[in-house]
Amino acid sequence: MIGQLYFYRLLLKNGKKKSGIARFVVARDFSVLLWLERRHRAVVLSLHRLPVWLGHFLFAFGKLFLPSIGADELSGLLRDLGLMLKSGIPLIDGLATIKDETRFGESGGAVMAAGILHSELEGGATVSQAFSRHPDLFPEIVCHLVEIGNESGTLDRMLLEASGHLDRMALIGRNVRQALIYPVFVFAVIIGAAAFWIYYVIPNLSELFRQLHAKMPPLTLAVMRFTDWLAAHGVLSLLILLILVLTPWLCFRYSEKVRRSFYHLGHRLPISGLLLRVSGMAFLAEHLGLLVRAGLNIVQSLQILERATSDE
Numbered sequence: 001m002i003g004q005l006y007f008y009r010l011l012l013k014n015g016k017k018k019s020g021i022a023r024f025v026v027a028r029d030f031s032v033l034l035w036l037e038r039r040h041r042a043v044v045l046s047l048h049r050l051p052v053w054l055g056h057f058l059f060a061f062g063k064l065f066l067p068s069i070g071a072d073e074l075s076g077l078l079r080d081l082g083l084m085l086k087s088g089i090p091l092i093d094g095l096a097t098i099k100d101e102t103r104f105g106e107s108g109g110a111v112m113a114a115g116i117l118h119s120e121l122e123g124g125a126t127v128s129q130a131f132s133r134h135p136d137l138f139p140e141i142v143c144h145l146v147e148i149g150n151e152s153g154t155l156d157r158m159l160l161e162a163s164g165h166l167d168r169m170a171l172i173g174r175n176v177r178q179a180l181i182y183p184v185f186v187f188a189v190i191i192g193a194a195a196f197w198i199y200y201v202i203p204n205l206s207e208l209f210r211q212l213h214a215k216m217p218p219l220t221l222a223v224m225r226f227t228d229w230l231a232a233h234g235v236l237s238l239l240i241l242l243i244l245v246l247t248p249w250l251c252f253r254y255s256e257k258v259r260r261s262f263y264h265l266g267h268r269l270p271i272s273g274l275l276l277r278v279s280g281m282a283f284l285a286e287h288l289g290l291l292v293r294a295g296l297n298i299v300q301s302l303q304i305l306e307r308a309t310s311d312e
Contacts, residue, residue: 005050006032010042018042021050024123031124039122069109069137071173075166077110078142082159091155092121113137127155140308141165141287148294158294165290172282176275183271202227260312280311 006029009019018040024032033044069077077098084094098114116137120130128147131138138146142162149158206224209216216224230237251258266272284305291301 007048009045012042071170073109075163078159079163085156
């Protein structure tokens with residue numbers, strides 16, 4: 001559930017008019033009208049409930065223009081909120097502080113996430129709903145920890161636990177990326193050398209062979225014709241290359257069978273298999289320990305991990 005979207009027009013105290021779109025979780029439109037008047041200290045000129053399909057479209061389309069938030073930024077945001085709650089500051093006031101005090105060095109992603117959470121809470125959502133409605137920002141593990149903390153009254157401790165968890169997972173991810181630097185570099189050099197031969201070396205050699213009227217084997221002739229075609233259709237060849245790159249990525253993202261085949265192959269290869277097994281065991285141990293320590297039993301924790309893991 002993403003809430004109900006409303007279009008509003010306001011008359012401000014200075015005589016200017018203001019319009020916008022906001023999302024609220026309320027049963028009656030009158031509650032939205034009261035909130036807008038109290039929030040902006042203005043007169044509501046018009047208030048229209050948008051269709052559900054339009055709300056879903058605007059919600060998905062708007063995410064394309066929002067800045068992203070990294071694991072380090074999210075970890076810092078959760079840590080700040082946990083410390084504020086621990087010191088007695090209400091969550092909504094802490095979010096307002098982070099959202100407004102950008103001049104003190106808060107990163108764009110953290111400010112954006114704090115603003116989204118603040119808007120959700122002001123719109124009537126619970127703390128659990130505010131986090132769970134944005135799975136692109138907050139991982140499922142974090143949402144479950146927030147829900148547990150909100151129900152048990154230990155939200156400050158759960159936020160700090162989630163922050164530490166994100167720090168550890170970011171460290172694992174950095175170690176895996178460092179281990180992949182060498183094979184990625186080797187493949188990049190091979191691809192670069194192949195492109196140099198196709199676009200520069202082979203065309204010059206083929207022109208020399210034609211001038212010498214040398215007799216060449218069929219395979220060499222086929223390679224020469226292929227390079228000549230690439231040189232004559234540069235834009236089309238780049239378009240085909242783009243399609244060849246994007247198609248596997250789209251299939252991997254939206255097809256469960258493709259993801260399963262990809263991970264099956266990755267587990268069987270020498271280097272990637274070791275990395276996937278080690279990172280998978282670290283993922284399971286880290287998340288399982290975190291969820292059990294938060295108060296969930298083994299069955300519930302494994303059900304959450306089944307939905308959270310990306311390795312099919």
